[in-house]
Amino acid sequence: SAVISQKPSRDICQRGTSLTIQCQVDSQVTMMFWYRQQPGQSLTLIATANQGSEATYESGFVIDKFPISRPNLTFSTLTVSNMSPEDSSIYLCSVGADTGGTQYFGPGTRLLVL
């Protein structure tokens, strides 16, 4: 399976600021996703990062708050904008297997907003 890295691994931010998280994959992949995992909770899909077009957002998530870029088949960024303490979470990128269904996760970015 692909090797997935994320930067930063963790950050502490002030409310009202923005943070951009990077996800790098060591091989070209078709499907890339961004998830949020709030403390002690399950995995919630934020959006599908589409190469060359706008991301597809899940209900409850909007582009103004979580802009996503996918310039090529190995890289994506997620920005958490105008942060509040409620945005404190782990943010994970993932890649989907070509056969469908299986997700391989990056190591995650732990975000704390003060």
Added chain:
Amino acid sequence: GENVEQHPSTLSVQEGDSAVIKCTYSDSASNYFPWYKQELGKRPQLIIDIRSNVGEKKDQRIAVTLNKTAKHFSLHITETQPEDSAVYFCAACRGGSYIPTFGRGTSLIVHP
């Protein structure tokens, strides 16, 4: 859309005992069921999966069973060890979809 229920939310066992985690799903079009293990501070990792054309799959101490009629599937861990302590997530995925629906997770604690 799909709804996945997972039970129990917490499971505490003694080392060497067996552990069973159960999930139900609502969408009869779901045909792929992966299980993920997430150790504290780590990423979720796929440990076993099953497709709807089989009823059971085993990999050493772990096994998954699927009952399509009842729309439920289970993870079985035998001879549990302290390193099995983690949060386990079940998921269900429709045919043709790349996006699974996750259960809420089960925190398994194995006491030495």
